[in-house]
Amino acid sequence: MTSVEEARAYEPPPPPPSPPKLASVWAQPKGWRQLTEVNNTFIGVLYVGTGLMFLVLGGILALMIRWHLAQPGGTLLTAEQYNQVFTLHGTTMMFLFAVPIMEASSVWLMPLQLGARDLPFPRVSAYGFWCYLFGGLMAYSSIFFWVAPDSGWFLYPPLSTEYSPGINNDFWLLGIGFIEISAIAQVVEVVVGIMKTRAVGMSLDRLPIYSWYVLVTALMIGFAFPPLILGDILMEIERAVDWPFFDAARGGDPILWQHLFWFFGHPEVYIIFLPAAGLVSTILPTFVQRPLVGYTWVVLAAVATGFLSFGLWVHHMFTTGLPHLSLSFFSAASMAVAIPSGIQVFCWIATIWTGRPILKVPFLYVLGFLFIFVAGGLTGVMVAAVPFDWQAHDSYFVVAHLHYVLIGGMVFPLFAALVYYLPLASGRMPNETLGRWGFWLTFIGFNVTFFPMHILGLKGMPRRVYDYPAEMGWNELNLIASLGAAMLAVGIVVFFTDLCWSWFRGPKAKRNPWNAGTLEWATALPSPDTGFRSIPEITGHYPIWDDPTLPEKIDRGRFYMPDSPHGDRETLRTGTVDARPEQILVLPKPTWLPLLAAVATTVCFGVAIFKLYWTSLAAGLVGLAFILIWMWRSEVRSPDEARDIGLGVRVPTYSVGPRSHAWWAMVLLVVMDSTAYGGLVFAYLFIWTVSESWPPAGIEATLDGGLALVTAALILASSLPAAFLGNADRHRRRHLIALLLAAMLALGIAGGWMSLALLWDSGLDPKRHAYTALVWMMVLFPLVHLGIGAVMAAFTLVKAWVDPPRYRWSHAARNTGLWWQWSVAQMLFSLAVIVFYPDLA
């Protein structure tokens, strides 16, 4: 490796202009049409900006809370208003700020770090972003009419169901549920992006550390969100049509919701923390001018955190009266997760030791992060200790702990990254003086606000109270916390002032102004829409430190794809493990479709809040139509076409099966969906464990075994043609594909119809008992999947018929086949469970 000093001394010459074609195909449309842009550089900046807007909106709610609680008998808000404000504060910060802004950061930053021109599914990121923006505004706006959710961000039934008849919680269930779906879309995007669109030579062991963290996080979202979405669906069904999943009086159990919620809710904390830790691992080495110590350790720690975080959700339920043995297990698991965090902290400290720290503003935020996060981690170990938690749980101690972990663990790294990447996004440098003021106000204000809350909690102050008696000895600490909040707010205002002012007026940045080693700093500033002029070949973790002339070589088009001779937006698909060039991905150009589809989706969910179900259905169909048009127009290429990407390499523009990005996307979707289905099966089994007999006493109606057998046979038969789709596609037998799809559809529709008949004939009334409701859900869930599969099949059928034969539609055919097989598997499993389980149990 070249010495750091040498690298610092080297300054690449100004970049020559991009060839006109490359620049023009990536140019953003002007005026209103700019909204059609799907490129990650544009969407990423809007996405991050929207996240920051929600930080401010959530922060205003926080200030209202602290103002109101500054003294006992606060008069700013009524009890009802306070409950809305604290619920929406938590909801906004978790769902509208923390998770999306981390996804936003990866949408913007990751392609640059990976050496890609864009993510593999630009329209999906655009659609996800617009859904998030509209859905977020919809959920938040409820506060302006004082109809915001008011049962806490955790929405425990029966308070959130039977005892909250208003539309408040529907804003949560439909608004947030809808944003969760857009989070899932981004998972597909970033995972496939990391797996498939890396620079040549960027094998997995050279993957930028941030991408590792994003990969782990994305997979965690993929496993954690679907059960929550399932829980949302169950709760919305209970609220809207009275199926008693969580109603104890009819055999349901409110604890079921707590399991589904915290199975998401705990990983959520790490979903927020890990990408931030990834930013720290990226930024910190730059400011000590040395590589990260223990790359492998850090990667393993991130992976371990991901796994462990799914084994400790019960630590939010230590006071629900669970048996001691299970408490001990979850306590041990909760403590174990401190070990990977410890490893990361020591890797960071070791890295600091190896270098000569430069105390610029981003590094100050990194140090602030270390301070606060370590403190929050230690109180986290405390609350993992069950007897301590019996006291601390739901008290202000936990409020303090979670803000230490989340603000320290996530907001500080985010702020570090915002300052750090300002030159890359805007081409201008941040202001050091304002930055320092902002940092110290934020850091001190934070500690003054939240440290006293530890003591408040131990002195017995519970969370979520709008008022407290004056004689409890809590007054001074509350006042201090409120004053601290004011200081914190001033700090954040100063921080944003620096950010905004410098974005437009800061001094022009020279290239790679912090002398970083990671690939994203090899672009010109601000990073152009094209990303890199040519897609480089990578030999290590810090390509610029390895070869200070790399930016110049990239600029001169010395590497792959230096131009766009066919006038397409393109990026390179490389091998998953070794990152050899394999295919040119032709990417979509600007289009209105994602925005239009997002508007329709928003209307679909938005009017459902007001129980306008027919309008909702109509909007849903319109949205579906937009998405189908978008699928129809998806780039279809001839499998025989190959293009020259420079350096004597020719690659195809098309691939199928496990090599293609579309296959990966579908597999991911199926895997994520399986966790939602798993949640449903869990719900069925859970209700069984809390029932005395199964089927529960008093329910005589039974399912007809013969009918179930016929249903299963039909459904199973429909999977047979689906299994041959891939094979038929390989031989380019267009008519055979059409025939197979038609057979699949016919058998599937017959089977689906029979499954409905099975439910109907059984006489099981879903409103009667949680058992009956779950039997219905067990069938309806796969049935909806088969329905989606049927739409996909019909689409593929038509497309196969209409498209010229030289094209191939195998993405559609194969993905339909995959989805169908998965739906069939679900249905068969469901039928087996609902028919046989009562006898086994």
Next chain:
Amino acid sequence: MRTRALGAVLVKGGLVGGLAGCGGTQSALDPRGPAAATIADFSWILFAGAAVIFIGTMALAAYGVLLPDRTKGVPPIRFILWGGLVFPGVTLLVLTVATAMVGNAVDFRTHPEEPLRVTVVGNMFWWEVVYPDLPGGPLVTANELRIPVGRPVEVTVTTRDVIHSFWVPALHGKMDLIPGRMNRITLIASEPAILRGQCAEFCGEQHAWMALFVVALDPAEFDGWIARQQAVPEPPDPADEQLVRGRTAFLEAGCGTCHVIRGLAEGPYAAVGQLGPDLTHVGSRLSIGAGVLPNGVGPLAAWIAGVQDIKSGARMPSYSTLDGETLTALARYLESLK
């Protein structure tokens, strides 16, 4: 106690040092029973340990920042191995074992002494307290749990509506009240005291004002209290017109639809309702409205006339149409129910 004092000095200096002394009726750090005391001792050990680890880690980081670029001796991987893996691993292993031990130590279910059984039923937003198996028959009261010092008290908690959580920090940790479930927690008070507890699971609009008082009494005093509570209150002295008027007002205003006053179970307006707190001996309680007001004629009158102003969302309407004299009479009557 020694660890607690040590912790106070080590951890938070002045801030908590003051706190350990002054205490409060609702503080986990001011225990009045063996369970809370054990947990508090355990907590102080945790605080001290956390403080040492925090300071140590920060010192390592500060050393790296302030004394840059020395050959700092330790090879990085060994540093990570010991600091990030071995040390936390061993510490957490010890802590896991300690946690299980403390957990068992504060679990009095196997206590040799026969416990006093009590059922606490959560309501939006008050506590019903039932002594189901007293020699003189069951006793129902509200928002106040009186217990004998030294004897284990097995509290069975459940709820009539949403999830609540029973928390008396000076005695023990929390136990949730969950629809359809009967959770149990066994408390022991080590000295006579008045302790405050509060609902700890968000339960709706008035979650903040769902308090209850635990009064630990010497066993003899406790028996006396039970006897007084089990007695049916004497009807008001006919000579005291105001009390008679108050009782009539109670019945005629329909208070009996929601409230019980034992001894008033006859007639068209019988006081047998089950929706609100049992008021048989309401005058003997420390507070009204689940801790929102002190007891007394004035607060009672204010409460009846303005429930929704004092505690909006409580399940009782404001009786603001009662005239002043009736209101005072009613309040005095209730206050007389000692």
